[in-house]
């Protein structure tokens with residue numbers, strides 16, 4: 001067996017399990033080895049009852065206090081007991097384990113380990129593991145059990161067993177990092193790293209393993225970037241465009257004047273499209289800074305020059321939103337070009353018709369999702385491709401779209417204001433334009449960080465805003481275990497809120513498991529103010545533009561990364577109304593307070609990103625991922641900024657240039673891309 005063998009060849013994996021693995025993108029044994037744990041369950045030392053925190057998994061050592069009760073409910077038989085230590089008493093519940101009544105003796109010492117939840121205002125530990133005699137806990141103390149991303153039917157144990165088998169029997173790939181580089185940056189060997197990431201003996205092993213794998217991930221990425229840069233430097237502009245008066249006329253009719261920053265960026269783009277070389281430009285701008293209109297101007301200029309322009313959005317909801325706003329603008333100002341929407345959820349017939357209009361050139365502007373790069377889409381003369389930074393890591397996909405034209409111009413839009421030093425490393429192949437100014441009419445968002453006791457006040461405040469004609473978002477806590485649970489959570493919350501708000505307020509909800517048509521319907525209703533409060537998961541994070549919305553309330557704000565919270569906040573404050581952001585948190589941890597304070601005191605994304613970077617020490621390995629920004633498998637450009645710097649140095653070293661694995665011919669073997 002080697003890395004390319006199908007997972008089926010691993011002992012213990014049958015047809016059914018193979019299908020489940022495939023659903024998770026695991027086809028070969030190599031894929032399985034790179035199917036890294038989502039997190040680790042660490043058996044930490046027991047904590048005093050008084051220090052337990054809601055929502056965490058913890059161990060407590062104490063004595064069983066009083067008698068053990070069994071609930072009469074037949075459906076879900078519950079055993080409850082009280083565990084007492086010097087600092088307090090904790091209620092503990094077990095489900096469907098009635099026999100515990102006979103084994104848990106009053107007064108006996110015990111360690112229980114499980115999730116602490118809040119039930120009717122008090123903390124309760126649910127269904128914990130039992131360690132009795134307490135010495136048994138010693139064997140587990142400080143061990144790290146991998147927790148894998150799962151799907152219905154695929155258990156953590158199954159994945160663990162399969163990975164263990166694979167690690168034992170596979171002859172692993174050759175080393176991909178030259179020894180001299182490994183020594184310079186203290187990186188462990190590939191074999192050790194793989195074992196360490198799946199089954200670390202302790203935190204130190206895990207940290208070494210992770211460092212090595214993150215380094216490799218960054219290195220491969222940076223080398224691909226370098227190659228693209230080299231290609232770009234030699235690519236002569238095959239889609240040379242001229243400045244078109246129609247675009248200036250369109251601009252002068254808009255209800256607002258471009259900000260100086262927008263004007264500057266638009267000038268740079270225009271100059272590129274007329275220049276000697278093909279454009280590859282990144283437009284970076286804070287939330288709400290008005291990137292979309294700049295993209296529209298570029299699309300229009302391409303169309304006026306007889307080329308097609310395509311814009312790829314990261315989600316269907318966003319693609320539709322862009323499509324609608326472009327259609328409305330073009331209609332309003334009498335622009336004669338046809339705009340096409342292309343998404344994965346379109347019916348086959350609709351899609352076929354769209355393909356035809358794209359192929360014949362009847363449609364000049366094409367907006368969509370990944371569907372834009374499907375094999376069946378043939379463009380007549382694609383001259384400009386606009387993508388979102390979220391596709392950034394799909395460098396291959398970007399290339400795929402570019403190949404559909406004759407070296408079209410490329411514009412990448414980024415809503416994540418990362419510090420310039422990082423941007424230069426990550427976007428090394430692109431020229432950088434920054435929109436560093438918000439439209440004039442904006443009032444700064446008012447922020448507050450509050451504890452859950454403020455919830456009722458927040459609801460009253462939202463109701464008042466709705467009465468004034470405004471709209472609100474509520475972001476529900478993430479549920480990591482499964483999307484299905486997350487959906488349930490959102491639905492429950494919106495039912496509760498709807499009852500709380502009364503019949504005059506319409507509350508809607510949005511979550512990742514909904515069908516595309518349902519999502520579109522809800523977004524449309526929200527855009528039309530037929531829904532006043534939208535309860536949602538982070539699906540609304542990127543790009544949604546409803547300028548009438550003025551309140552963003554984020555539950556469990558401590559669970560999100562700063563960049564993500566800033567993105568969420570960016571959904572309000574997009575019009576002339578005063579907007580508010582309420583970060584709600586139950587956590588009293590100092591670190592949480594520090595992080596949220598940064599947001600509380602600044603609305604400037606660049607500043608926040610810089611502070612975020614400062615707050616993260618190298619020890620912060622289990623920190624919150626900055627999701628939404630470049631989906632590296634393990635690496636996080638914020639958290640791992642130090643490793644990124646090392647990888648950037650290594651990427652331009654002689655050793656790497658001479659190392660065969662990274663030669664051009666082998667590039668297809670680079671698995672991360």
Ligand SMILES: Nc1ncnc2c1ncn2[C@@H]1O[C@H](COP(=O)(O)OP(=O)(O)OP(=O)(O)O)[C@@H](O)[C@H]1O
Nearest residue numbers: 256257258259287288289290291292293415439543
């Ligand atoms: N110069 C301007 N003056 C006034 N309003 C503007 C200006 N430019 C854009 N807008 C408006 O500001 C709102 C936000 O713009 P847009 O959606 O382009 O933001 P964005 O930069 O894409 O933000 P995000 O990254 O959050 O999606 C839109 O309603 C847009 O019409």
